[in-house]
Amino acid sequence: MQLVDAELLESRQILPGQWLQHYHAPVLAAATRAGQFVHVRTGDWSGLVLRRPFTVNTADSATGTLSIHFREVGRGTAWLTRMRPGDRLDMLGPLGQGFQVDARSRHLLLVAGGLGIADVRLLVDEAIRDGRQVVLLYGCRDASEVYPSSLLPDEVEYVVATDDGSVGHHGFVTDLVLDYEAWADQAFACGPLPMLRALAAVAAGRKGRLGVATLGRKRGAGRPVRMGSPEARRKAFLQVAMEQNMGCAVGACLGCVVWGVDGPQRVCREGPVFAADEIDWEATAGAGTHKR
């Protein structure tokens, strides 16, 4: 965790109301793993008292750049869109626990709903770098919001679902998951809460439905792993990146909790990536989001 002065290199609107900004921050670009986030401070003159958390969208340690992808939803993000190349931004990061990919996983299923693509985007790069096969399922409202395939590596299999059927599958992205569930070794998801809850239900019933065989004795089998530990998350089929309004982002204020089966879990410290079975989906439901 470091406080870094990042310089904006490029800012563009990639989709209506959605922005992609590249920053020069070599320390963060080198240290960030998929799923981790940075906590960004808007300018003093903005009158805003809290930082904004953004998942690192891409990170390139060779050039020392990282990017964030966000939707303009409130005063803080509106302020960010008005930044010009050369402007500097105070970033705190990298923060949180990223995605845990098992070394033996060959097939990764990534599921993103809307802006959730920002959370799993870096995992695409990391997985392809490590020689894994990646399927990215992406769901959004209509054709105008489809994440441009030009921003994705060629190696990824990119499948789109839209709510109105204007592009790709007509329906929810969760409908597509069943086609890939048996193929995948691990799944990673980020998106709206109902989507995550539906995926968690699929993941919970997966073992019984597919009869997934565990051939031979696996390393460490039978040894209990503590829920929430990196090992436990690696063994879980589905990992989800959660979102919550944040205060400090370092675990001090206890503001950004989601309800887990073991009680409140801090999104900034224990998360933002959780194994799906750590989350108490009933208790977490119904939380609205606020304009930031």
Next chain:
Amino acid sequence: MKPKRRVVTHGKGPGPAGGAGAAKPKRTPTVRTIRSAIVEPKGARGAQASVRPPVAAPSPIVALGSPTIAPLASGGRRAGVPAGFDPATVDLRVDLGRDLVLANPILVASGTFGYGVEYAEVVDVQRIGAICCKGTTLKARAGNRPPRVTETPGGMLNSIGLQNPGIDAVLERYATLWATWKVPVIVNVAGESIEDYVGVVRKLDLVPGVAGVELNISCPNVGKGGLQFAIDQDAAAAVTRAVRRATELPLIVKLSPNVADIRPIAAAIAEAGADALSAVNTLSGMALRADRTGPFLGNTYGGLSGPAIKPVALRIVYEVAQVVEIPVVAIGGVTGLDDVLDYLAAGAVAVQVGTAIFADPTLPVRLVDELAAECGRRGLASYRPLVGTALPRRPGPASARGVEYRP
């Protein structure tokens, strides 16, 4: 009665001559007495020495009670610090009572700095005056349902609901570490009943690493044990008295702004044996969901903090400083040196930085340097002459004069 000192009764006594409070006449605190609250620390200190190493240059004590701010020295313009000035020579020490001597008057507020370890990677926590840890209860508490925080104009709402692992777990996890720190850790204690408070405080007594107790009787986010102690002077005094009997630790009581008149409550708490007061906790508030279908926070209500509440906190500090003789620690929307100077002028001897830490974790440490530099700029060897300059010179009885609050 000594000349030039007025008698004022605290509590419900109708006037100087009547009421039960008349049994123990108290001096009206003036600038003189408030300044004298910041006493020179006595040479030797205990295990939790928080005094910075003796400063090289003997710090000349500015004449206490001197009514004027030291004028801008001929060489020291507002523009800059005099040449050859060393900030380390400015005496920033402050005594909050019972030998709780802080190296400087910049504290971090409870709930914004966790247990002091969370920000350790980016902040030199040893340079802070003191750390008030997250509110701690006898038993573990899960806290309120999310969402718990949201931003509001010039501030933020929180409704954490006192999530904490319980006093035993807190001490087990952090006390050993705290004992190795130079910075004193003040444990913020919350509870639902007087027995709860006493139970926690008993466990804190004589624990190495615990420098003091901040009694949180003003949390607006919990059903029971929150405001009920802070809004009633008898209850506030009762809990303070019970805790006072249970511990020898320095005892700070945190006041709530959610009251009509803070002065009798502050006076009652001081009377009951508190060593210092901190003011204020958050203001009760709420926010709605974006689609306006209901309250946004899981707990409906939240506590408002940040720059938005500074005028309210300043008013309360100003009022409290005039009715009590114990030190007052100001909390509320400190985001820069100007806010620190305002609170000092209003009678506080120290300030706590809270919400601003979220945006700028290094702010408390920077404020220490800036305060020292400001003293150097004004040619002061100590920050003490900055305290209480805005208070009325000769305040009348507290109930008759001062600022009336008309919402």
